[in-house]
Amino acid sequence: MSLFQNIVIIVILIAGAGFLSLTEIALAGARKVKLKILAESGDERAQKVLDLQENSADFFAASQIGLNAVAILGGILGEGAFRPYFLEFVSRFYQGPWAESIGFALSFTLVTSLFILFADLMPKRLAMIAPEKIAVSVINPIQVFIVACKPLAWFINAIANLLFRLFKVNTTREDNITFDDISAVMDAGAQAGVLQKQEHHFIENVFELEERNVPSSMTTRENVVFFTLKESEASIRQKLAEYPYSKFLVCNDDIDSVIGYVDAKDILVRILNNQSLLQLNENTIRNVLTIPDTLTLSELLDRFRSTKEKFAVVINEYALVVGVITLSDIMITVMGDWVTPIEADQQIIKRDNNSWLIEGSTPIEDLMHALAIDEMPDTDNYETLAGFMMYKLRKIPRPADAVIFGGYKFEVVDVDHFKIDQLLVTRLLESPEAPIEEKSE
Structure with a gap:
């Protein structure tokens, strides 16, 4: 054959190999989520791609058959077509015994470079740009090619499956x-x-919500406002005016003897109707949802949905009340400042770019968000910043006690009856990745 005919055949072989490389990467890299969206919109080709991904053994066998056959054939034709011309070119400068080898090496390098560039590198990079779009476009012709290679592909796959079973290799794709x-x-x-x-x-x-427990978002025990059965009308009116809550616990004598709760709306209706508030009775007291403090916020949402309630009392393993939580508390956890009441006290106050005043009751998850800390040590042992300090110091902290962790210094500023009210958190600029240390001053 003439040089022109050889070049035409090599170009065709390169185009065929490039198509197979393009198809192989596109079908392997196409994301199932996008393909399902295309299939649900009515594109039958996307469903064919999904089916091929589920059973891809025949495709990969056919693809490798085609790629290797084309590469071998291209090498044979290229070497025979270009070697005489390279040999003639080399002979102008060198007539020694290595002239044949040099001509062969140059022709081999040329053909190999053409295949690498146009049949491998460029098609694969193009396929990675838009794998779903390309996979959908080539699925019909590639299915014809798979059918054509089916007999040889079946034989190769049989040997491959035998070897996989022999070496106990699981070939199921985890999606x-x-x-x-x-x-x-x-x-x-x-x-x-x-x-x-x-x-x-x-x-x-x-x-x-799947990871955060109820205590991270609840109103803690010491901040719960409740009525007793013997609460005076003046006291009830004062609490309604002072605290902007929609629901109040009703207890017998103390907070651990919960009877139920009252809705502020019901009490206001009695006030508007000039009815007495001296006795809270079954007409106003509602049954309250009681939950353990080990529930996650996601599980609590399920409880709220199934019981149609929006308010719950949280108790610990000793049946003591540790706090109350509402559906609004969960929404505040999700939405943050967008739904937090303006008049509510901020738990995290940024003083400048490198220091914060933070309440001890701040949930550890909120602290991590505010300080951009990826991981805190042994988080199963505490839920708040105060708990973190007690866990690291192994004692009840006092003012000026400090812990250094992750490039931050956590220093106790205010303690009220053993409760850590506020801490000063400072970024350590000289050592942003400082190891964990504790110190008591």
Whole structure:
């Protein structure tokens, strides 16, 4: 054959190999989520791609048959077509015994470079740009090619499956989507500008409902406002005026003897109707949902949905009340400052770029968000910043006691009856990755 005919055949072989490389990467890299969206919108080709991904052994066998056959044939033709011309070129400068080898090496290098560039590198990089779009476009011709290679592909797959079983290799693809996968997609969306910073924060908080326990969002025991059965009318009126709550616990003598709760709306109706408030009775007291403090916020949402309640009392393993929680508390956890009442005290106050005043009752998850800390040590042993300090110091902290962790210094500022009210958190600029230390001054 003439040089022109050889070049035409080599170009055809390179195009065929490039098509197979393009198809191989596109079908392997096409994401199932996007393909399912296309299939649900009526694109039958997307469903074919999904089916091929589920049973890809025949495709990969056919693809490798085609790629290797084309590469071998291209090498044979290229070497025969170009070697005489390279040999003639080399002979102008060198007539020794290595002239044949040099001509062969140059022709081999040329053909190999053409195949690497146009049949391997460029098609694969193109396929990675839009794998779903390309996979859908090539699925019909590639299915014809698979059928053509079916007999040889079946034989090769049989040998491969035998070897996999012999070495006990599991070839089932794991397609379960984990939280880490979703988090990575959200991070990529935030970096690309598809998700706004606040939206990204909302989605992260929703997933944290599975990990955060009820105590991280509840109103703690010492802050619970409740009525007793013997509460005077003046006291009830004063508490209604002083605390802007919609629901109040009703207890017998103390907070651990809970009877139920009253809705502020019911009491206000009695006031408007000039009815007496001297006795809280069954007409106003409602049954209260009681939950253990070990529930996650996600589990509590399920309880609220099944019981149609929006208010619950949280008790510990000793049947002591540790706090109360409402549906609004969970929404505040998810939405953050967007739904936090303006008049509510801020738990985290930023003084400047490197220091914060933080309440000891601040949930450890909120602290990690505010300080951009990825991980806290042994988080199963505490739920708040105060708990973290007690856990690290191994004692009841006093003012000026400090813990250094993750490039931050946590210093106790105020303690009230053994309760850590406030801490000063300072970023250590000289050693942002400082090891954990504790000190008591």
